[in-house]
Amino acid sequence: MKVRPLDDRILVMPIEESEVTAGGIVLPDTAKEKPVKGRVEAVGPGKLLDSGDRAPLAVKVGDVVLFAKYGGSEIKVDGKEYKILREDDVLAVVES
Numbered sequence: 001m002k003v004r005p006l007d008d009r010i011l012v013m014p015i016e017e018s019e020v021t022a023g024g025i026v027l028p029d030t031a032k033e034k035p036v037k038g039r040v041e042a043v044g045p046g047k048l049l050d051s052g053d054r055a056p057l058a059v060k061v062g063d064v065v066l067f068a069k070y071g072g073s074e075i076k077v078d079g080k081e082y083k084i085l086r087e088d089d090v091l092a093v094v095e096s
Helices: none
Strands: 009-014 037-043 064-067 073-077 080-086 090-094
Antiparallel strands (some): 009 037, 037 064, 073 080
């Protein structure tokens, strides 16, 4: 199944953080924080402006982004978990 976001929405695959702390303690699933970083898998065409034009998005497919912890909607596609976020929910693009 293929997912194509609408308007200014983006499809993000959350990146899980390490399960072991710096001190070597293994964290159980219940103690893990929700992911706040992810890779952009698909983007919509942009927000429709009053003039009828589309505003381009600041992110593109392949970008690693930081997003609000409880922002967006969680979906499952082909057994993989994704988040659909509005561009406003993206806090920053991680530069490498």
